[in-house]
Amino acid sequence: DVKVTQSSRYLVKRTGEKVFLECVQDMDHENMFWYRQDPGLGLRLIYFSYDVKMKEKGDIPEGYSVSREKKERFSLILESASTNQTSMYLCASSLILWGIQPQHFGDGTRLSIL
Amino acid sequence: AQSVTQLDSQVPVFEEAPVELRCNYSSSVSVYLFWYVQYPNQGLQLLLKYLSGSTLVKGINGFEAEFNKSQTSFHLRKPSVHISDTAEYFCAVSPDSGGGADGLTFGKGTHLIIQP
Numbered sequence: 001d002v003k004v005t006q007s008s009r010y011l012v013k014r015t016g017e018k019v020f021l022e023c024v025q026d027m028d029h030e031n032m033f034w035y036r037q038d039p040g041l042g043l044r045l046i047y048f049s050y051d052v053k054m055k056e057k058g059d060i061p062e063g064y065s066v067s068r069e070k071k072e073r074f075s076l077i078l079e080s081a082s083t084n085q086t087s088m089y090l091c092a093s094s095l096i097l098w099g100i101q102p103q104h105f106g107d108g109t110r111l112s113i114l
Numbered sequence: 115a116q117s118v119t120q121l122d123s124q125v126p127v128f129e130e131a132p133v134e135l136r137c138n139y140s141s142s143v144s145v146y147l148f149w150y151v152q153y154p155n156q157g158l159q160l161l162l163k164y165l166s167g168s169t170l171v172k173g174i175n176g177f178e179a180e181f182n183k184s185q186t187s188f189h190l191r192k193p194s195v196h197i198s199d200t201a202e203y204f205c206a207v208s209p210d211s212g213g214g215a216d217g218l219t220f221g222k223g224t225h226l227i228i229q230p
Contacts, residue, residue, distance in 0.1 A: 004157070040123065042204060042222035043158075090157055102148060103218065105157030 003027070004106040006091050012112045019078040021109050023091030030095065032074035033058075033103065034066065037088040049074055081113045116141035118207050120221035127195055128229050135190040135224045137205035147188040148206040149179055152223075158204060164188060165210075175199070200228045 007022035025032065033048040035058075045058030047066040055066050063085060067075040074093075078085055088110050092103040121136045139145065146165050150158040162173025169181040179190045188205060205221040 009155075040222060043220040045218075092158075102160040102163060103158075105150075105159065107155070107157045 004091055004093055004104050006089075006106040006109050008109050009107065010110050010112075012114060013078075013081050014114055015081060015083060017078075017081050019081050019111070019113075021076040021078075021089055021091075021111070023074045023076070023106055024072050025074075025093040025104070026072065027093065027095075027104070028071065029093040029104075030071075031093060032068065033092040033094075034064075034074065034076045035090045035092065036060070037090055037108070043090065046076065083113050085111065086113045087111060116143075116145065116207050116209065116219050118205050118219050118221035120203075120205055120224050122224050123222070124225045124227060126227040126229055129197055130194050132193050133191065133195050133199075133226065135203050135205075135226065137188045137190065137221060139186050139188065139205070139207045141186075141207060141209065144210045146208045146210055147179075147181060148208070148218075149173065149177070149188070149190050150204045150206060150220075151175075152202040152204065154201070161190070161203070195226070195228050197228050197230065199226060201226060 004025045013019050031050050034046045035043040037043050044060050046064050049055045049068040065077045088108050090108045091106045094103045095101045117140050119138045127133045148163045149161040151161045152158045162171050164171050164181045172178045177192050181188050202223045202225050204223050208218045
């Protein structure tokens with residue numbers, strides 16, 4: 001069974017801090033994704049990566065960056081956290097970029113920026 | 115580009131009653147369709163998917179969905195719900211070829227509330 005592990009379930013940070021959210025998958029998937037989930041807005045794609053050191057912007061990349069130095073690990077970075085980045089963050093991985101193969105999700109990190 | 119509309123943000127239903135969660139999509143190309151479920155304090159997991167073939171697809175936990183191309187719909191149904199079905203349900207669509215950031219688009223979710 002695919003396991004996607006997000007390092008923290010809950011995180012509280014202060015405005016202006018640099019924040020790192022970590023995600024690790026154990027199924028040798030090529031593709032990894034970061035979403036944020038907000039009530040009434042569903043899931044919105046922040047960034048995705050289709051290979052080591054490769055990344056693509058999603059729908060809402062502003063204020064975020066990502067790092068993929070190893071195949072199994074995909075990090076989301078908030079360069080200077082702001083209160084409007086308080087949200088639930090979900091990481092996912094998949095064998096194929098889009099289409100037939102589903103995405104496998106971690107349990108999420110609930111991030112609060114004070 | 116594609117979009118997904120889940121018409122109901124919340125659906126309350128009594129235990130053992132049937133339920134239908136509605137999903138409509140728009141796309142200029144052929145698509146694959148998915149339903150994901152998110153139980154409280156968990157990530158999303160795949161409930162079922164439509165890729166091709168029979169328009170009625172069966173998923174886990176007794177759920178099924180029917181693809182209707184003419185109405186661009188993919189409604190989710192269960193004949194008898196249980197308290198454990200309380201969750202957020204997301205419809206998602208992906209083009210059947212190509213990629214990029216338009217790949218997988220989620221609806222805004224429907225919160226299924228089961229009342230005893």
